[in-house]
Amino acid sequence: MSERLREKLNILADAAKYDVSCSSSGGNRKNDNKGLGNSHASGICHTYTEDGRCVSLLKILLTNHCIFDCAYCVSRKSNDITRAAFTVEEVVELTMNFYRRNYIEGLFLSSGIFKNADFTMERLLRIVKKLRLEERFNGYIHLKTIPGASEELIREAGMYADRMSINLEMPTESGLKLLAPEKTHQQVTQPLGFIKNQIVQFKEERKLIKSTPKFVSAGQSTQMVIGATPETDQEIMQTAALFYKDFSLKRVYYSGYIPISYDNRLPMIGSQPPLIRENRLYQTDWLMRFYGFHVNELLNDANPHLDIDIDPKLSWALRNLQHFPVDINVAAYKVILRIPGIGVTSAKKIVQARKFGKLRIDQLKKIGVAYNRAKYFIKCADSPYQLKDYQGSQIKSFIQAESQSKYLKYDTSQLILF
Amino acid sequence: MENYVFDGSFEGLLCAVFNWFERRPGQVKLQTEAVFQPDAFVPCLHIVNEREKADRVWKGLQASLSKATLRKFYCTYLSELEEGYTALFEFACYLFIEGAAIENNYGNAYVLALSKIAKKVEREKHRMEAFIRFQHNADGIYYCGIDPDFNVLPLIATHFKNRYADQQWIIYDLKRDYGLFYDLSKVEEINIDFNQWQKTTGIASAIVSEKEGLYALLWKDYFKSTNIQARKNTKLHVQHVPKRYWKYLTEKQFKQD
Numbered sequence: 001m002s003e004r005l006r007e008k009l010n011i012l013a014d015a016a017k018y019d020v021s022c023s024s025s026g027g028n029r030k031n032d033n034k035g036l037g038n039s040h041a042s043g044i045c046h047t048y049t050e051d052g053r054c055v056s057l058l059k060i061l062l063t064n065h066c067i068f069d070c071a072y073c074v075s076r077k078s079n080d081i082t083r084a085a086f087t088v089e090e091v092v093e094l095t096m097n098f099y100r101r102n103y104i105e106g107l108f109l110s111s112g113i114f115k116n117a118d119f120t121m122e123r124l125l126r127i128v129k130k131l132r133l134e135e136r137f138n139g140y141i142h143l144k145t146i147p148g149a150s151e152e153l154i155r156e157a158g159m160y161a162d163r164m165s166i167n168l169e170m171p172t173e174s175g176l177k178l179l180a181p182e183k184t185h186q187q188v189t190q191p192l193g194f195i196k197n198q199i200v201q202f203k204e205e206r207k208l209i210k211s212t213p214k215f216v217s218a219g220q221s222t223q224m225v226i227g228a229t230p231e232t233d234q235e236i237m238q239t240a241a242l243f244y245k246d247f248s249l250k251r252v253y254y255s256g257y258i259p260i261s262y263d264n265r266l267p268m269i270g271s272q273p274p275l276i277r278e279n280r281l282y283q284t285d286w287l288m289r290f291y292g293f294h295v296n297e298l299l300n301d302a303n304p305h306l307d308i309d310i311d312p313k314l315s316w317a318l319r320n321l322q323h324f325p326v327d328i329n330v331a332a333y334k335v336i337l338r339i340p341g342i343g344v345t346s347a348k349k350i351v352q353a354r355k356f357g358k359l360r361i362d363q364l365k366k367i368g369v370a371y372n373r374a375k376y377f378i379k380c381a382d383s384p385y386q387l388k389d390y391q392g393s394q395i396k397s398f399i400q401a402e403s404q405s406k407y408l409k410y411d412t413s414q415l416i417l418f
Numbered sequence: 419m420e421n422y423v424f425d426g427s428f429e430g431l432l433c434a435v436f437n438w439f440e441r442r443p444g445q446v447k448l449q450t451e452a453v454f455q456p457d458a459f460v461p462c463l464h465i466v467n468e469r470e471k472a473d474r475v476w477k478g479l480q481a482s483l484s485k486a487t488l489r490k491f492y493c494t495y496l497s498e499l500e501e502g503y504t505a506l507f508e509f510a511c512y513l514f515i516e517g518a519a520i521e522n523n524y525g526n527a528y529v530l531a532l533s534k535i536a537k538k539v540e541r542e543k544h545r546m547e548a549f550i551r552f553q554h555n556a557d558g559i560y561y562c563g564i565d566p567d568f569n570v571l572p573l574i575a576t577h578f579k580n581r582y583a584d585q586q587w588i589i590y591d592l593k594r595d596y597g598l599f600y601d602l603s604k605v606e607e608i609n610i611d612f613n614q615w616q617k618t619t620g621i622a623s624a625i626v627s628e629k630e631g632l633y634a635l636l637w638k639d640y641f642k643s644t645n646i647q648a649r650k651n652t653k654l655h656v657q658h659v660p661k662r663y664w665k666y667l668t669e670k671q672f673k674q675d
């Protein structure tokens with residue numbers, strides 16, 4: 001019995017690992033029923049895989065049987081792999097027992113599609129209901145919405161899940177058509193829109209009637225596969241920006257494609273996943289969400305691709321030297337945030353600390369500013385007087401000579417796949 | 419210059435601050451009894467703990483500091499670092515001399531030190547919340563032994579109490595020889611006599627519950643199958659899970675397989 005369970009877990013965890021969402025944050029489910037679990041506002045990573053990704057949730061598929069045949073997916077119909085499916089009880093037992101031992105923050109449940117969308121969605125719903133109502137489980141639950149499932153099922157699932165997500169898969173419609181002819185972006189935007197409206201509606205009702213239940217309190221997210229199709233970084237980030245705006249998403253995840261198929265529409269098996277590019281996309285995403293950058297400032301027709309050798313903030317600064325140097329003793333917080341080498345924490349500390357007197361170089365270093373990078377873009381109380389105006393390319397080479405980027409030792413250009 | 423020696427307790431630290439304002443001795447060096455070495459040429463004062471004086475200083479701190487800074491103050495104390503005690507002492511003196519809101523003056527060495535040491539302690543606290551792995555014992559209690567760098571048990575008690583409200587658990591600090599026991603209604607400090615128990619982070623397999631082995635094994639399986647070989651990045655892995663924590667982690671124990 002336990003051997004079969006081990007086998008299922010191996011198969012269905014293996015198949016779920018390409019979903020990159022790992023967040024367990026943003027939930028606010030309190031343990032007020034003397035049950036098990038209490039969601040931590042900031043989320044907790046309980047361990048990290050040997051590839052360095054965080055493990056916060058028990059991330060599994062309910063089944064890897066699937067009626068679809070999407071070229072980028074391990075569980076596609078035409079792939080010759082061992083198939084398995086958990087029972088409702090098995091998923092509940094695993095979740096409870098892992099949580100009790102403090103292995104996980106909760107459950108991330110996705111599924112291949114067996115029979116049809118509603119049949120699958122109904123199973124997922126039974127699991128979350130059993131966890132919440134019978135087991136009094138208050139840990140985090142991230143539920144994948146099954147494309148094409150009926151609105152009643154999605155709505156009910158939203159009453160028990162903390163987060164729901166549905167993957168865009170490919171950044172553009174044409175890319176998706178190429179690899180998954182049966183799918184469209186519209187199938188994704190419809191439930192995203194539905195859930196977003198429900199979130200708004202439930203919030204409105206809660207203002208009037210306190211006892212209105214919470215609905216998907218940690219919001220929605222989505223994921224795009226990067227590097228399987230020939231989109232530019234500009235197209236990718238513009239899609240992301242649009243989805244943040246239209247569907248108030250909490251997160252967009254970017255998943256560097258890992259070749260798993262001999263399909264000739266896709267990169268060959270054994271080719272390296274685009275890890276640096278993926279990292280640059282996340283940095284850009286951060287700049288949009290926390291640093292007040294508009295996507296067009298970072299990526300536009302003149303610069304459709306992110307630099308591989310330097311980060312997007314530095315890259316933007318070098319293209320816009322007219323905004324620098326910034327005097328950190330007088331500039332507004334938002335302006336300070338745009339200086340390379342200064343992050344959110346340091347920017348906040350600078351704004352606090354300068355009330356007590358003008359800040360000097362040594363103080364900036366202690367506060368945590370990456371001074372060797374920032375020095376080309378700032379003025380402070382004891383900045384050395386400088387005669388020369390450096391060109392962007394000069395500054396870039398100075399910074400690169402001083403920094404020990406982990407990327408410098410790699411070949412700096414990404415392989416062209418098409 | 420004068421040496422102030424205190425017993426390492428929170429009360430003692432606050433009394434040292436009180437004493438400084440009573441006597442105004444100028445520059446002093448604060449040390450704990452544990453590390454103090456008498457010096458023939460430097461006068462030395464042993465701080466006497468008095469509850470009332472400590473309370474007055476603590477009230478003074480509460481009145482002039484934000485909640486966040488008070489927490490930093492307490493966390494820095496829990497670091498058990500000598501430089502942490504010095505920073506707290508100097509910070510408190512600086513605060514009461516200035517008598518104004520200096521808590522965010524990160525240009526000051528002690529304000530910054532407080533913030534940095536507190537951050538280290540908070541990180542350790544967060545890691546304990548992440549890396550504690552309970553074992554289900556035959557007597558029904560979920561047990562975990564730890565030996566954190568800093569004394570973080572007081573910081574994690576509420577987290578585990580709220581989270582594991584329907585199971586009995588023990589978290590034991592083996593280094594400081596005290597632990598927390600939750601009995602389904604409240605958390606208590608306990609001391610265990612390990613002459614009867616084996617003093618290891620794991621406990622003898624005879625006393626773990628029947629299902630314990632299975633779930634530990636399933637968790638190890640899960641840890642392996644969720645890894646993506648093509649993205650292997652050992653440096654990042656070790657950065658996130660420093661080796662000194664591996665002994666806590668079920669997924670890092672391979673002997674049984």
